[in-house]
Amino acid sequence: MSRKKILAGNWKMNLTIEEARNWIRRYQSVQKKGYLMDVILFPSFTALYPLSKEAFKAGITLGAQNIFEEENGAYTGEVSGKMLVDAGAKWVLVGHSERRTIFGETDDRINLKVRQALFSELRVILCVGETMEQRKAAEHQEVVSQQVINGLKEVHQSDLPHVVIAYEPVWAIGTGQTATPEDAQEMHAWIRSCLKDEKGETVADKMRIIYGGSVNSENATQLFACPDIDGGLVGGASLKPDSFLSILRSI
Ligand code: PEP
Numbered sequence: 285m286s287r288k289k290i291l292a293g294n295w296k297m298n299l300t301i302e303e304a305r306n307w308i309r310r311y312q313s314v315q316k317k318g319y320l321m322d323v324i325l326f327p328s329f330t331a332l333y334p335l336s337k338e339a340f341k342a343g344i345t346l347g348a349q350n351i352f353e354e355e356n357g358a359y360t361g362e363v364s365g366k367m368l369v370d371a372g373a374k375w376v377l378v379g380h381s382e383r384r385t386i387f388g389e390t391d392d393r394i395n396l397k398v399r400q401a402l403f404s405e406l407r408v409i410l411c412v413g414e415t416m417e418q419r420k421a422a423e424h425q426e427v428v429s430q431q432v433i434n435g436l437k438e439v440h441q442s443d444l445p446h447v448v449i450a451y452e453p454v455w456a457i458g459t460g461q462t463a464t465p466e467d468a469q470e471m472h473a474w475i476r477s478c479l480k481d482e483k484g485e486t487v488a489d490k491m492r493i494i495y496g497g498s499v500n501s502e503n504a505t506q507l508f509a510c511p512d513i514d515g516g517l518v519g520g521a522s523l524k525p526d527s528f529l530s531i532l533r534s535i
Pocket residue numbers: 294452456457458459460496497498499517518519520521
């Protein structure tokens with residue numbers, strides 16, 4: 285089954301509106317033609333709306349790095365799905381390891397966020413991944429399958445193609461230590477087999493599973509050539525348009 289590849293950049297808490305605009309201008313000046321893949325950027329909330337027109341012209345889709353699980357109300361400091369759509373977001377990242385560890389987001393909360401995002405007509409990148417301790421204890425498959433199953437609980441079958449799973453081993457995020465293509469492929473195939481058992485073969489074949497964790501232009505070609513790796517989620521190397529573009533070219 286051929287699945288459209290994705291290259292996504294997670295800027296985290298970096299880049300002002302002006303810096304983000306310059307990023308898009310540089311990207312557009314180099315990247316004239318469209319690629320047959322989805323290119324998605326996750327800027328800060330504050331840069332979403334100011335970037336929306338220029339990103340569209342550059343063939344880039346925007347996403348938000350977080351969402352709140354309720355539709356609206358007295359939740360000071362939170363941002364709803366409707367607000368994200370209003371600001372130009374088409375996607376949202378849910379369950380990133382920084383949200384799980386620093387902000388204590390549990391699988392149950394992540395599941396509510398996934399469902400709220402889909403209800404708001406946003407597409408979702410659901411991040412999952414094990415720690416090094418869990419891998420060393422041979423618990424990585426169990427941990428990741430629970431994150432996938434719990435994250436997708438009660439998600440309607442027809443919404444599943446709007447969800448992408450990002451396998452991001454926690455030990456590979458921001459460390460310069462990437463999973464080998466063999467280990468990454470093994471985990472992606474494992475995730476696809478869990479999706480098949482839980483949700484059925486047709487949808488499991490359609491769903492895209494992308495890899496994240498210290499991706500750069502040197503390791504991208506081999507990683508993205510694996511049969512179950514449908515693209516990448518890039519953190520650090522997405523902050524400079526040239527390094528993001530060199531990953532894009534190597535896919
Ligand atoms: C991330 O934070 O999602 C990520 C993959 O970061 P990095 O590429 O810097 O490891």
